[in-house]
Amino acid sequence: MTTSDSSNKPLDGRVFVITGAGRGLGASYAKEAALMGAKIVVNDIGKTLQGESTGETPAEEVVREIIAAGGEAIADTHDITDYDGAQALVEAAVKRFGSMDVLINNAGILRDRMFANMSIEEWDDVIRVHLRGHFCTSRHAAAYWKDKAKEQGSPVDAALIQTTSIAGLHGQPGQANYATAKCGIAMLAHITHMELFERYGVRSYAIAPSARTRLTLNSPGAVEVVNKKMPNGFDYFDPDNVAPFVLWLGMRGCPAPSGAVFGVEGDVVRRYNSWQIGSTVNNNSKRWTFDDLQAAGPELFKGQDRAFSPMSEVIKQF
Template identity: 50%
Template sequence: MGALDGRVAVITGAGRGIGREHALLFAAEGARVVVNDLGGDEAGAGADTSPAQEVVDAIRAAGGEAIANHDDVADWDGARRLVQSAVDTFGDLHVLVNNAGILRDRMLVNMTEDDWDDVVRVHLKGHFAPTRWAAVYWRDQAKSGRRVNASIINTSSTSGLFGNIGQSNYGAAKSGIASMTIINQMELGRYGVRVNAIAPAARTRLTMTIPGAPTAQPTVDPNDFDAGDPANISPFVAYLATEKCPIEGRIFFVRGGRVSLFQPWAIVDDIEHETMWTVSELENQAARFMATKFNLRNPFPKIAST
């Protein structure tokens, strides 16, 4: 018996890296999987059907069930087709893992409009569009009287939650995904949908392009635990996708064997006046905010990771 027996899952960006590991583990745990990947390069250029199909072939060779989908997750109709492909092929949908992404790292003064638009489109709209169509499907099921036990797992990043130089576009999209996760849980919980997000840290073709990151695969002794292996991320994602998982509306950092819970935005200090402040009064009182120390526990104080 697998932990995901009977579950139907759509996983975006599943042709390579972390998404590929998600798809392989989900299938090994009994899920029927729609492997979505447009097949573009790290910056989002081009298209190639072979990565998604290769994952499907590996799943089928191991005795699992999967189909490939090559729709653009940030395209409105493409996202609808993606969700519908799961229902048409496997008869239902229980899990959506939003994982697809690209990078266009630039310092702000060098960033082009296309650098901004393309990254925000793939990440933020690429989470929104599939989520929207899946949510409509689950809402209609709930309203028709069917019991829904569904899970959405989004992919945020420490680059958004902590910040990282050279990633204004990527970080803005990833922090937006974290906020969207919390709001979507507020809206979709009534229909039987759980929404969570992870900020994974692993060695992938994307993270190896981040400024300051290693550009070559490290040599790891086969007998040692490789904390950077993208396969380490997938067990927690699979757990969030299980039918009995109670977790909802949370964001987690996941790396190696470590899972950490983020605290969302919280008020940690304030100043108050009985009437409207004057600028001179604020000059005397508000500067203290710069002395407030945040215990962020950032695991990447210099280099944030996908």
């Protein structure tokens, strides 16, 4: 665990629910948030990246570490892809700590395969854990915050933080299932912003973290990068580097605009723009012909070669 000034508790009293928090980034979020005064529900089902049971209880291990450092936390092993289990996770936070202020959806798995060889099971498993898993927990959190806002007659100060990825924002060969799910999660964050922020005060974000985790150590093209350090010794891909920004999003009154998507790694934060129109052509109130389209092509496609940065180019920036 990293250390924080005991006199400065910017998350004092905030209740965080963090999925996939038994290891890697989720564990880093949980332990750092606890040091900052938050109360934590550490959710982790205890499975491998391939979705197989390990027989371990990583959530309980993280909780023991938090409590030993003077923090407050409970372990939860509900399956986030189970609709009722996700509801039980939210209810566990409210029952134990009296409320829930921040949900960080972090849990995920990998089933990498080139698309022409991918099985339906590999597709369904990844979509289920990422997209369905983010939906189930977010759906019950949203209902809780909606009811709370109506009950108190004023907006809540809550944050819903989804985890997309640079694979989902830039693409990555061999990860059609994973990248598709992560791309969908970025849009989910935008839609929940549109539905929840103005009405109920719930800020909604998506983050694309890059760090040394089980996922990146098993991702094509990433493993050679994430173990490197900067010339001054700075461990650029240490998961603890990502935690402060993510937790800042969950702080009371965080000024980061709701609906935003951020890339976070090392000492770098990037703000992504959502889908934008790159160019427009029209045919002067006439139906298009093939000849018209051929003629308009150069204008329609100009700049396309610069419009999309592949994941490999983002990684090369390091």
